[in-house]
Amino acid sequence: MRPFCEDVTHAYFTSYAHTDELAKLGDLNIPLFENFLHAIDSVAGSSLQRVCLQTGGKHYGYHLGSGTCPARETMPRCDPHPSNFYYPQEDLMFKLHAKRSWSWNVIRPSGIVGFTPGQNGMSEALTLALYMLVCKELGETPLFPGNQYFYNAVDDDSYAVSLADMTIWATTNENTKNEAFNHANGDTYVWKYHFADIGKYFGITIPEQTEWPGEYNDGRLVTQFRMKDWAEGKKHVWERLCDKYGGNKDAFDWGTWDFFDWTTGKSWPTILSITKARKFGWNRYDDTHETWIETFKTFENAGVLPPSALLSNKTVEMEA
Numbered sequence: 001m002r003p004f005c006e007d008v009t010h011a012y013f014t015s016y017a018h019t020d021e022l023a024k025l026g027d028l029n030i031p032l033f034e035n036f037l038h039a040i041d042s043v044a045g046s047s048l049q050r051v052c053l054q055t056g057g058k059h060y061g062y063h064l065g066s067g068t069c070p071a072r073e074t075m076p077r078c079d080p081h082p083s084n085f086y087y088p089q090e091d092l093m094f095k096l097h098a099k100r101s102w103s104w105n106v107i108r109p110s111g112i113v114g115f116t117p118g119q120n121g122m123s124e125a126l127t128l129a130l131y132m133l134v135c136k137e138l139g140e141t142p143l144f145p146g147n148q149y150f151y152n153a154v155d156d157d158s159y160a161v162s163l164a165d166m167t168i169w170a171t172t173n174e175n176t177k178n179e180a181f182n183h184a185n186g187d188t189y190v191w192k193y194h195f196a197d198i199g200k201y202f203g204i205t206i207p208e209q210t211e212w213p214g215e216y217n218d219g220r221l222v223t224q225f226r227m228k229d230w231a232e233g234k235k236h237v238w239e240r241l242c243d244k245y246g247g248n249k250d251a252f253d254w255g256t257w258d259f260f261d262w263t264t265g266k267s268w269p270t271i272l273s274i275t276k277a278r279k280f281g282w283n284r285y286d287d288t289h290e291t292w293i294e295t296f297k298t299f300e301n302a303g304v305l306p307p308s309a310l311l312s313n314k315t316v317e318m319e320a
Contacts, residue, residue, distance in 0.1 A: 008044040014054040018121020022083035029085045052105045055086040066268035103177035114160020115298040119254040127255045146264025147221035148212040156184045159291035182272040185286040223265045227257040245306035
């Protein structure tokens with residue numbers, strides 16, 4: 001890093017190594033940040049002014065179960081858990097900061113929706129697009145895969161472009177130094193309507209879902225089906241669709257089916273308050289539905305998804 005970063009003033013850590021085995025997340029991600037932090041601190045030296053760590057909703061324990069909603073930055077930490085590596089990451093930064101002149105920020109987004117040029121561990125928008133487009137090609141109704149609670153639940157998101165904006169805003173203002181900020185788009189949505197709206201974008205009319213499985217013995221709600229099971233043996237359908245309309249045949253392997261099962265199978269709300277950021281001067285607002293559409297268009301422009309202009313000529317109205 002030395003030849004390239006010796007005069008760096010602002011350092012941003014947004015890296016994340018994913019595994020669906022929650023207990024192993026700390027083993028992967030704590031040293032990843034520690035190596036970065038000590039390297040940039042050593043290389044940049046007196047030039048370094050601000051270090052920014054991006055974490056997320058796991059800070060509030062939302063990946064493990066229900067918590068205070070909406071989550072605010074002033075809330076105490078949850079009980080330690082092997083999957084919550086954000087606390088050790090923060091502590092590494094706080095400990096080094098106490099010996100240095102640079103300041104810090106922590107940015108905690110909600111579920112991030114945005115373009116990535118390849119595979120990653122948590123790709124909600126691309127996974128849903130793959131699912132709906134394959135269903136359309138098969139002439140099948142895209143059922144909401146999660147449970148009845150989350151189908152009717154209120155949710156929020158973080159648009160990647162807006163998240164980047166907040167990160168720059170927080171790290172380039174004096175009054176925001178040494179502060180943590182939640183990030184969300186500024187609105188909320190209900191999955192029942194959001195799911196149908198995404199279907200419309202791909203030329204699919206999706207009726208309201210009224211039939212649901214029951215509960216497990218422990219009281220948890222049963223999901224409609226597992227996306228990972230659904231995806232088995234479907235890649236050839238995606239490849240056929242790409243032959244017809246365009247798209248990246250490898251993209252089907254980028255679907256994060258296990259993650260989508262988890263995110264739509266929860267039975268608790270996961271809303272982040274952005275009141276603190278508003279009080280500090282953050283004023284950007286994004287319509288979440290529009291951010292999903294912009295994300296789909298970016299995937300299309302990159303050749304990952306087929307152009308919606310071609311798909312719109314094949315509108316399918318599904319029956320309940």
